[in-house]
Amino acid sequence: MSNIKIFADSTCDLPREWVQKYDIGIIPLYVTFGDETYKDGVDITTPELYAKVDKIGSLPKTAAPSPADFIQAFAPHIEAGRDIVYISLSSELSSTYQNAVIAAGEFPEGRVTVIDSLNLSTGIGLQVMKAVRAAEEGKTPQEIAKRIESIKPLVETEFVIDSLDYLYKGGRCSGMQNLVSSLLKIRPVIKVIDGKMTPAYKVRGKREKALEQMLNNALDKRGQMDNDLIFVTHSLAEEDANELKKILEEKTGAREIAISDAGCVISSHCGAKTIGILYVKKA
Template sequence: MNKIKIFTDSTSDLTPDLIKENDISIIPLYVNFDEKSFKDGVDISTEELYRKVEEYNMLPKTSAAPPAEFYKTFKPYIDDNYDIIFIGLSSALSSHLQNAVLAANQFPEGRIHIVDSLNLSSAIGLLVMKAVDFRNEGLNAFEIAERVKALVPKIKTAFIIDTLDYLFMGGRCSALESFFGGVLKIRPVVKVVDGKMVLGQKLMGKRARALNTMLNSVIKEKGNISPERVMVTHSISNDAGYLKNELNKHIDVKEIIETQAGCVISSHCGPNTIGILYIEK
């Protein structure tokens, strides 16, 4: 059986420690300000992203890695007798995954397995970590990919957006909604449905109330949560510790992992966004 290499992209928001410890490789998306292009997490950090948004008074455009970049990245591993699994950002949100498919088609059939997460952020990270679990169990690449694909519908995500400014600049809400959202302190909950970001419940009032509403909705589902891991993901937020502590009190999982959203995800959601992500049993 060939060795197995697991790839994902920068929107999986895995920590550097998880990436290194589990032999995961990242193929980043791009963040573009005017004529300047940056690899997410390589040439630009989330903190730098926010500084540039203020400097340029505009959101960046994001773009996928081209097929040639995927091919160049995959080829040394194929030549070294690895089989590859790539788990990437929802195909409904970016061409990144389609470009991975185009590159994979240039190699012998069955050597590269592409998994559409139909999701974003640490929801992808959860699938990647399950792929690592399956690799550690000794499964081959085809078996791992099929098992991960079966988990895609079981991923549950919820993010609280702290400001509507980024949704407005990105064309996802109107100027009027943005204005009244600021005045009334409306914090929408973002979920992923059919691979796309959708605005769900709009929570009003203090941030603590919004956090507890999201937290309680997860705790109510504690009997349905897979016991391996839960992720708390945020974009420069100080509330991750609180959520982790409360989750530890109320749900029984082996680990609760804190991750930070990269530049592509942050450019759509804005600072202080925070979410809880898990896999259903």
């Protein structure tokens, strides 16, 4: 076992079996419906979240783990003599990073290294897996952090949102935008740029057209891809994810293409049938 413990939070959307296999610590964010608060991926699943939204008619609120949550998670490993490298959800989207920094300050200097992924979902997960590999190679926390900092700007995160309903319910677009987009069947494509969710373009027409555009965008950059790992991450869009995986396997030559389910926090912001392709470009 490495003397470095890699941590992420529940928004990294790594497959559960990977988390177990690579001994990755996961700190859950919170999902709140009224007076009921759940830990993402622990007390509530994505299908359960959608069922609650349909029943209640409104979206949950999401919240970062508190500094106390981080301290509680980190302390046993510090006491066991292990150092910690934690890679967080983008500081542009949540206070998760800031709370982890506060928690790190409660331990001896250098024992907890906190890295701002400036990303979300498996855009974080890609960085976490690079950190896992570096730890396996015997790298120090400082060397791991340096490697991740060099990778961060190279992570490509692009996903198609099937409907603006969740963005509308969450106050992220106007009712008129939602109505017009529904009538015209406009599907927004979102990219993560400088840690923020940024509308990249819109595709009018069938869902398949938007997925094809996203796929082509990725394939156009296949020569720039670090072919170690590509993620297809989705929220209740397994059939589409399998089809995208199949095509990417045929056309990229990547060592591994993994399908990942989006957790509750990511899904509560984007909605069902959201699907993305995420990878790292070569340095």
